Amino acid sequence: MKRALLLGAGGFLASHLSRRLLRDGWDVTGVVLDPTAPHVLQRLGETASEIRIVAGDAGDRTLLERLVPAADAIFPFAGVSGAADSVDRPLADLRANVEGQLTLLEVVRQGAHPARIVFPGSRLQYGRVRRLPVDEDTPLAPCSPYGVSKLAAEQYHLLYHEVHGVATTCLRISNPYGPFQDRVDRAFGVVGTFMAMAARNEPIPLYGGGAQLRDYVYVDDLIAAVMLAVADPVAVGRVYNVGGPRPVMLREMAELVVETVGRGRVEHAPWEPVAARVETGDYVSDISRIGRELGWAPRCELRDGLAATWEALDPRLYAIP
Amino acid sequence: MKRALLLGAGGFLASHLSRRLLRDGWDVTGVVLDPTAPHVLQRLGETASEIRIVAGDAGDRTLLERLVPAADAIFPFAGVSGAADSVDRPLADLRANVEGQLTLLEVVRQGAHPARIVFPGSRLQYGRVRRLPVDEDTPLAPCSPYGVSKLAAEQYHLLYHEVHGVATTCLRISNPYGPFQDRVDRAFGVVGTFMAMAARNEPIPLYGGGAQLRDYVYVDDLIAAVMLAVADPVAVGRVYNVGGPRPVMLREMAELVVETVGRGRVEHAPWEPVAARVETGDYVSDISRIGRELGWAPRCELRDGLAATWEALDPRLYAIP
Numbered sequence: 001m002k003r004a005l006l007l008g009a010g011g012f013l014a015s016h017l018s019r020r021l022l023r024d025g026w027d028v029t030g031v032v033l034d035p036t037a038p039h040v041l042q043r044l045g046e047t048a049s050e051i052r053i054v055a056g057d058a059g060d061r062t063l064l065e066r067l068v069p070a071a072d073a074i075f076p077f078a079g080v081s082g083a084a085d086s087v088d089r090p091l092a093d094l095r096a097n098v099e100g101q102l103t104l105l106e107v108v109r110q111g112a113h114p115a116r117i118v119f120p121g122s123r124l125q126y127g128r129v130r131r132l133p134v135d136e137d138t139p140l141a142p143c144s145p146y147g148v149s150k151l152a153a154e155q156y157h158l159l160y161h162e163v164h165g166v167a168t169t170c171l172r173i174s175n176p177y178g179p180f181q182d183r184v185d186r187a188f189g190v191v192g193t194f195m196a197m198a199a200r201n202e203p204i205p206l207y208g209g210g211a212q213l214r215d216y217v218y219v220d221d222l223i224a225a226v227m228l229a230v231a232d233p234v235a236v237g238r239v240y241n242v243g244g245p246r247p248v249m250l251r252e253m254a255e256l257v258v259e260t261v262g263r264g265r266v267e268h269a270p271w272e273p274v275a276a277r278v279e280t281g282d283y284v285s286d287i288s289r290i291g292r293e294l295g296w297a298p299r300c301e302l303r304d305g306l307a308a309t310w311e312a313l314d315p316r317l318y319a320i321p
Numbered sequence: 322m323k324r325a326l327l328l329g330a331g332g333f334l335a336s337h338l339s340r341r342l343l344r345d346g347w348d349v350t351g352v353v354l355d356p357t358a359p360h361v362l363q364r365l366g367e368t369a370s371e372i373r374i375v376a377g378d379a380g381d382r383t384l385l386e387r388l389v390p391a392a393d394a395i396f397p398f399a400g401v402s403g404a405a406d407s408v409d410r411p412l413a414d415l416r417a418n419v420e421g422q423l424t425l426l427e428v429v430r431q432g433a434h435p436a437r438i439v440f441p442g443s444r445l446q447y448g449r450v451r452r453l454p455v456d457e458d459t460p461l462a463p464c465s466p467y468g469v470s471k472l473a474a475e476q477y478h479l480l481y482h483e484v485h486g487v488a489t490t491c492l493r494i495s496n497p498y499g500p501f502q503d504r505v506d507r508a509f510g511v512v513g514t515f516m517a518m519a520a521r522n523e524p525i526p527l528y529g530g531g532a533q534l535r536d537y538v539y540v541d542d543l544i545a546a547v548m549l550a551v552a553d554p555v556a557v558g559r560v561y562n563v564g565g566p567r568p569v570m571l572r573e574m575a576e577l578v579v580e581t582v583g584r585g586r587v588e589h590a591p592w593e594p595v596a597a598r599v600e601t602g603d604y605v606s607d608i609s610r611i612g613r614e615l616g617w618a619p620r621c622e623l624r625d626g627l628a629a630t631w632e633a634l635d636p637r638l639y640a641i642p
Binding site for chain 1: 427473
């Protein structure tokens with residue numbers, strides 16, 4: 001039985017990762033800031049009794065010094081997300097997303113721990129790009145504090161591999177979606193936000209016509225990439241884009257959400273100022289490197305992924321009859 | 322009379338900048354963590370009575386909120402330096418070099434202050450490069466925590482220009498040298514360290530044969546670039562390499578220091594482990610962009626710069642007869 005340390009276990013991606021780890025027979029320890037928060041309880045679900053939950057700050061050095069030595073693999077999925085939100089709280093973003101990662105890396109290198117690490121970076125590290133699809137050699141020029149924080153954290157991971165031999169792999173994830181992404185308390189992720197709006201029978205606002213290209217990766221596909229990255233020796237010290245099966249216009253995505261949910265509607269709207277300032281324009285991942293080196297490809301088509309996401313949505317949270 | 326806010330006024334570069342600002346008729350407020358530290362007193366010299374010294378942490382938000390509104394130009398030169406040192410204290414480096422800069426940027430944008438800013442970045446943001454000379458479009462892949470911290474800080478500066486209209490200019494400085502770089506208490510800068518060794522009649526150790534190419538920029542030339550950057554509207558939102566007049570092997574530099582000082586000697590030595598891990602290999606700045614856009618070029622030849630540096634060195638600090 002392998003032992004996983006999952007930092008930020010109450011998050012959207014982490015909640016899927018812990019299910020997959022449990023299914024594969026791993027022993028899972030999850031650090032969660034507030035295990036009693038409603039969205040955390042919702043995401044942990046039945047796994048709450050199967051993983052060892054540690055309430056605490058994932059960037060707390062003393063806590064990490066206690067937990068890291070017992071881990072064969074570390075998944076530092078703690079942090080704050082959201083490009084637009086980060087504009088108003090860049091320092092919180094820096095502390096959670098960079099200082100927390102660097103503290104972990106320090107604990108790992110000072111103890112010379114051989115644990116494998118998979119860092120979940122973001123396509124937002126690229127910022128506005130000139131050419132599609134975007135491969136991993138594209139210059140990084142983030143256009144949001146969130147993107148800068150992910151870029152800095154990734155640089156520390158790569159540096160700790162290079163200088164100290166820490167066994168880390170960095171992913172640059174496009175737009176992930178799937179069950180438990182929706183949050184009642186605030187907007188979270190493109191698909192999560194759209195689906196919450198549709199569930200409430202609210203209009204989904206599309207800024208600037210909604211022609212922006214994106215690729216969307218279903219969470220099960222993404223977690224499959226994480227599991228390959230943590231197991232394959234080839235992945236150590238490498239950076240991989242992880243993206244969806246095809247480019248999709250934002251408009252098409254919104255329409256598919258409305259169709260899937262059977263409620264809500266798409267509405268054209270003028271750009272919301274903060275959204276406009278951090279908008280990257282078209283983005284499509286080039287995922288050939290991870291295909292070539294780790295044999296990964298996304299399998300889930302958008303329509304199927306949205307259906308599964310909708311099916312898992314808790315109707316009580318949205319007062320759906 | 323223009324008003325300058327100089328953060329980290331007790332530093333090597335800042336002490337030259339304050340002299341130049343005073344000479345040009347600026348009103349200078351300098352923030353220094355410890356104005357009584359011996360190397361700070363040495364560097365401030367006669368200017369201690371001409372600039373308004375504020376003792377404090379340059380990353381202290383309350384302090385910045387008080388000082389920023391009264392500044393026409395801000396020079397955020399506070400922070401910690403040294404690639405090798407940063408390996409042992411990456412979190413201190415992150416807090417001083419990134420969080421401090423981001424706190425300043427937040428204060429500037431929240432007050433919508435129109436002050437010009439010149440951020441002193443480093444050639445260490447590039448890391449190990451494949452092609453010489455290195456222009457500003459070269460991918461950034463730092464190989465030390467110091468390099469990562471400077472890269473992250475620069476990204477925040479560029480982002481605050483892009484998203485919030487903050488009037489910042491970023492420099493990537495190669496190897497600066499000049500009077501007051503030497504420190505009795507610890508190694509500081511290539512030339513500063515070499516000259517301190519020669520002054521003590523100690524051998525200068527050259528790792529790996531000393532064939533590494535570098536370019537060295539005399540501090541007066543560098544300060545001239547800072548003054549152009551803060552005054553020229555073209556420079557807002559731009560990044561510029563600032564480097565020396567020609568590529569020089571480390572060996573030649575060490576020999577010139579010994580010749581200039583008339584003491585010490587060059588000694589070949591095996592790589593010191595930490596130095597080897599953060600060594601970038603050959604580096605030479607391409608300084609054509611700043612030449613083209615701001616009309617800057619380095620004027621001081623190495624031999625003249627070293628002579629001026631030696632002349633300014635305080636013999637009492639090294640027990641030189």
